[in-house]
Amino acid sequence: MKRFGQFSHMLASAALALSTILSVGGLSAAPARAADFLASAPDAYVDTGGICGDQRVLKTIVSRFSHQVTHVPNLPMVEISAFSDVHQKRFEPAQRPSEITRHYCGATAVLSDGEQRPVWYLVEEGQGFASIGDNVEFCVSGFDRWNVYDSGCRVLR
Secondary structure (H helix, E strand, O other), X not given: OHHHHHHHHHHHHHHHHHHHHHXXXXXXOOOXXXXXXXXXXOOOOOOOOOHHHOHHHHHHHHHHHHHHHHHOOOOOOOOEEEEEEEEEEEEEOOOOXXXXXXXXXXXXXXXXXOXXXXXXXXXXXXXXXXXXXXEEEEEEOOOOOOOOOXXXXXXXX
């Protein structure tokens, strides 16, 4: 009976953690609008139909980029204000249940100082926190000070 009590406590803790994530906005029931971060230039090609242009993915990149420029020394204090030319470079579907579906995406990030930089990102389906949602890895050209994604973001291209 003691084991059941421990299991019940773990289950309650997991439920609390999930409800916290949902209430904070990690996953939202509201429809995503990709145009919120996308540049409105008439000649910019934007793939808003796929996962690369998904608002949640773009918001994740904006949030993590803000954290990166704040906490990595010698990076300019800029923010991503918009995206343009959003496209999928490569798609790797899962062939077996144990594999991960991956979307390799590219875009142009419009920074708060007016500069435009290529951004490369990877979306791994079902690989978010506790396997809920998607994992997003990104690299903005010129901002990978420690070469995590190799020179010029080569790993994510």
